[in-house]
Amino acid sequence: MVAKHQGRSGRPWARIKAQWKATTRICYLCGTWIPEDVPPNDPLEYTVDHIDARSRGGPPTMENTAPAHRRCNSRKGTKPLSELELLKTSRAW
Numbered sequence: 001m002v003a004k005h006q007g008r009s010g011r012p013w014a015r016i017k018a019q020w021k022a023t024t025r026i027c028y029l030c031g032t033w034i035p036e037d038v039p040p041n042d043p044l045e046y047t048v049d050h051i052d053a054r055s056r057g058g059p060p061t062m063e064n065t066a067p068a069h070r071r072c073n074s075r076k077g078t079k080p081l082s083e084l085e086l087l088k089t090s091r092a093w
């Protein structure tokens, strides 16, 4: 189920994730706190999501990614991108 994410586990992706963890622990999808001590693959695990899947060919950047709970990240698939963009840009931070 998570196998498709394994390709992201190295190099630039890990750096982006570390950068996000240092920036905020608020999930961009549900707007609530992402707890720190959760086991791997827990629904509340801290994950970093590609906002625009269409640009997946490019390098991961802070602009094109955002932190999310694992459960929110996997639920997102059905939502329209425009809605997600709105959520992100309405952030006060």
Ligand SMILES: [Zn+2]
Residues within 6 Å of the ligand: 027, 028, 029, 030, 031, 032, 068, 069, 072
């Ligand atoms: Zn969430």
